[in-house]
Amino acid sequence: MVASKTAAEDIVQEAFLSIWRSKVRYQRERGSVRTWVLGIVHHRTIDALRRNLVHERRRASAEGIEERHEAPELTDVEAVRREEAREVRAALETLPGEQSRVIELAYFGGFTHTQIAEMLEMPVGTVKGRMRLGLEKMRRELTGEVA
Numbered sequence: 345m346v347a348s349k350t351a352a353e354d355i356v357q358e359a360f361l362s363i364w365r366s367k368v369r370y371q372r373e374r375g376s377v378r379t380w381v382l383g384i385v386h387h388r389t390i391d392a393l394r395r396n397l398v399h400e401r402r403r404a405s406a407e408g409i410e411e412r413h414e415a416p417e418l419t420d421v422e423a424v425r426r427e428e429a430r431e432v433r434a435a436l437e438t439l440p441g442e443q444s445r446v447i448e449l450a451y452f453g454g455f456t457h458t459q460i461a462e463m464l465e466m467p468v469g470t471v472k473g474r475m476r477l478g479l480e481k482m483r484r485e486l487t488g489e490v491a
Contacts, residue, residue, distance in 0.1 A: 345393065355385065355392050359384050362388065363381060393454075397454050432486070434485075435481075438485055439481055443477055446475045
């Protein structure tokens with residue numbers, strides 16, 4: 345998931361420390377130890393990816409980022425990925441501003457519901473509601489479903 349052996353090792357070490365510190369939280373009736381451990385590692389990985397994404401965005405200016413990452417030749421896979429990205433951006437633009445804002449902060453900024461609520465000075469429930477409504481509208485838009 346992280347495409348780097350060093351990063352993966354760091355994540356696993358963080359996960360094992362977390363497991364060691366919170367071993368009393370394991371509940372047998374909720375699943376196996378393996379599932380619990382894999383869940384913790386998965387969540388640590390997602391956290392690391394979000395952290396890296398936020399740091400990369402801060403380092404890279406909005407202007408010129410595509411030039412640095414653009415492949416000299418457009419492969420079929422890259423062409424499909426870019427087309428999907430355009431479709432998602434177009435669907436996002438159809439949303440009301442308050443819904444698109446919380447989705448952008450969560451998915452592109454890597455922020456949690458709580459962080460978004462603090463930044464936008466609104467209740468967490470409002471953030472979750474706007475996100476749910478926005479994602480549902482985007483799903484309908486992207487699949488061509490009629491409301």
